[in-house]
Amino acid sequence: MSDLVRNIIRLAIFILVQVYLLNKIPFLHQFIAPYLYYLFILWLPFNISRMGLLVIGFITGITLDFFMMTPGLHAAACVLIAYLRPFIIGILAPKDATGFSYREPSPRAMGWTPYLIYTFVLTLFHHTYMVLLEWLSFGSILSFIIKVIATTGISMLLIITTELLFPRRMKFRTNTA
Amino acid sequence: MRNIFLFIRRYFTFLAFLVFQGLALWFLFTYNRFHRAKGLGVANEITGWVNTRYNTVQDFFTMREENRRVHKLNDSLMNLLSSNFLKRDTSLRLVTDSIPYDTLGHYRRYLERAAEVVYNTVNSEKNYIQINKGSNQGIKDNMSVLNSDGSLVGRVINVSPNFSVIMSLLHVQNKVSVLVKKTKSAGSISWDGKDPRYLVLNNISVSDSIVKGDTIITGTYSNSIPFGKMVGTVAEISRDQATNFFILKIKTAANFADLQQVFVIENLQYDEQEKLLEETKKKIIKE
Numbered sequence: 001m002s003d004l005v006r007n008i009i010r011l012a013i014f015i016l017v018q019v020y021l022l023n024k025i026p027f028l029h030q031f032i033a034p035y036l037y038y039l040f041i042l043w044l045p046f047n048i049s050r051m052g053l054l055v056i057g058f059i060t061g062i063t064l065d066f067f068m069m070t071p072g073l074h075a076a077a078c079v080l081i082a083y084l085r086p087f088i089i090g091i092l093a094p095k096d097a098t099g100f101s102y103r104e105p106s107p108r109a110m111g112w113t114p115y116l117i118y119t120f121v122l123t124l125f126h127h128t129y130m131v132l133l134e135w136l137s138f139g140s141i142l143s144f145i146i147k148v149i150a151t152t153g154i155s156m157l158l159i160i161t162t163e164l165l166f167p168r169r170m171k172f173r174t175n176t177a
Numbered sequence: 178m179r180n181i182f183l184f185i186r187r188y189f190t191f192l193a194f195l196v197f198q199g200l201a202l203w204f205l206f207t208y209n210r211f212h213r214a215k216g217l218g219v220a221n222e223i224t225g226w227v228n229t230r231y232n233t234v235q236d237f238f239t240m241r242e243e244n245r246r247v248h249k250l251n252d253s254l255m256n257l258l259s260s261n262f263l264k265r266d267t268s269l270r271l272v273t274d275s276i277p278y279d280t281l282g283h284y285r286r287y288l289e290r291a292a293e294v295v296y297n298t299v300n301s302e303k304n305y306i307q308i309n310k311g312s313n314q315g316i317k318d319n320m321s322v323l324n325s326d327g328s329l330v331g332r333v334i335n336v337s338p339n340f341s342v343i344m345s346l347l348h349v350q351n352k353v354s355v356l357v358k359k360t361k362s363a364g365s366i367s368w369d370g371k372d373p374r375y376l377v378l379n380n381i382s383v384s385d386s387i388v389k390g391d392t393i394i395t396g397t398y399s400n401s402i403p404f405g406k407m408v409g410t411v412a413e414i415s416r417d418q419a420t421n422f423f424i425l426k427i428k429t430a431a432n433f434a435d436l437q438q439v440f441v442i443e444n445l446q447y448d449e450q451e452k453l454l455e456e457t458k459k460k461i462i463k464e
Contacts, residue, residue: 020231026434027299030371050190058197065204066220067227068298069305069342072205079197083190133205134302 003045003103011060014040019067022158031143031150036158037064037074038126041082042119043168045103050086057082077130081122088121106168119159120152127151218337221307225340228295228307236437243437246326287403288443289323290315294436295340299347299373305334306343308439312336316441321402325438328407328430329353329395333441341441346408347373347433354396355408360385363396366408366427373433375412378425385423387414393427400450403442 018037025034041057048056061075068074089105092114102109105118128148135144185192292314296307310316322330322343331351335342344351349370355378356363364380378393388411395406413426444450 023298023300025300027373033300051193054190054193054197058201061201062204067224067296068301069307070205070301070303071208072201072203076198076201076205079194079201083194133202 007044010043011040015063015067018064023068031147032154033151034158035127035151035155036162038078038081039159039162041078041085042122043104046089046105053082053085054079073130073133076133077126080129081126084125085122088118092118104168107163120156123152123155123159127155221335221337221340221342225295225307225309225337229309232293232295239435239437242435243325250326285445288445289440290443292439292441294439297436299433302349302370304345304347306331306345306436308341308343309339310441311339311341313338315443316341317443319401321442323406323440323442324431324436325440329402330431330436330439332401345433346376346429353402354398355393356396357381357385357387358392358394363398366393374428376409376427376429378427379422381423381425383416383421383423387411387423387425389414400447401444
């Protein structure tokens with residue numbers, strides 16, 4: 001399957017899971033809002049151009065926004081993490097190798113610790129920015145901080161669960177291919 | 178000039194990032210202020226179509242609760258049938274105190290349209306509901322929406338040809354004028370974004386005798402919401418120390434996590450009333 005087809009299917013699945021599964025979870029507490037859809041941006045291949053990342057990030061966010069009737073909210077957060085993604089990968093890339101030997105970021109490609117740092121930093125940026133935009137119209141500073149921490153924790157839990165439940169089989173990239 | 182082009186080329190990604198951010202934020206803030214976003218009408222049709230598919234599956238699991246509500250409403254209407262009443266004294270004249278109506282609907286004030294909820298959330302701070310009727314079926318902005326058992330749900334804020342978006346009572350920018358049924362004192366109800374089972378009612382003076390379980394109904398101040406519809410019951414009473422008002426926690430009558438069939442209420446004199454208000458304002462300014 002080509003990268004394009006694979007990622008289109010992935011986007012559809014992530015949006016549907018977010019809209020019809022995670023958003024439909026019965027109310028538990030005001031700070032608990034499970035988010036997973038932006039993992040799509042984190043899973044995009046390494047070789048996409050930075051411009052391409054921004055466009056894909058915007059499309060991902062605005063698609064979810066139209067389902068949740070909050071135009072712009074998730075799009076803004078997605079564009080932010082799409083912009084920051086290459087920098088974070090650059091910091092975490094192994095110094096001796098010219099690049100990664102796998103196509104996409106995954107625990108197998110990067111190792112568990114760098115991968116978790118990568119997801120954690122981008123999750124934190126995504127949630128901080130999104131909750132900040134929500135909070136501008138309403139709420140107190142304490143609820144803002146608690147909500148960022150709580151949603152980040154839940155999202156990390158969801159990401160780790162997803163990685164363990166659906167390990168992506170990927171071909172090792174060689175020069176001969 | 179050359180330097181400008183060099184600058185643009187060098188920071189192209191960053192500039193693109195700023196453009197996308199600006200676009201997203203512009204969408205967000207125009208929507209928050211006016212509840213109308215560019216292109217949301219088209220998007221509404223598409224998401225509505227997907228939501229309808231999902232809803233056919235969901236209906237299957239929640240039909241029992243819906244059935245119970247409709248049955249209850251039916252029961253209360255059956256009890257009003259004239260055949261249930263016995264006229265004891267023939268010298269008494271039967272008087273109906275409801276607004277008379279003819280079949281042409283000349284005296285009709287409110288028109289109800291049944292619709293089905295296709296998407297609904299309670300977990301956000303700004304919850305919206307999508308229903309499967311739109312401008313083609315006569316839905317307009319600012320119509321109020323009632324649950325299948327007659328309790329208040331929200332207000333229509335955006336319409337596309339076949340779907341419309343409702344601002345739920347569970348929306349932090351929502352404000353509805355209500356009455357305490359027993360004492361007839363008016364206040365305004367809003368949501369604090371915390372628990373979707375409870376709303377907050379302010380502006381009720383402490384001189385009122387309020388007890389737990391008092392009924393809160395919709396008020397008379399709104400042109401779009403009919404008077405006397407159930408909103409909720411008082412669940413918790415506390416006093417605001419700074420002012421002489423109660424802070425009341427209201428348990429909503431409608432279960433927002435489980436909305437399915439709703440009624441959209443149209444006030445047939447809405448335009449006339451709004452026009453009158455506008456003209457009155459103009460007249461006052463002139464004088």
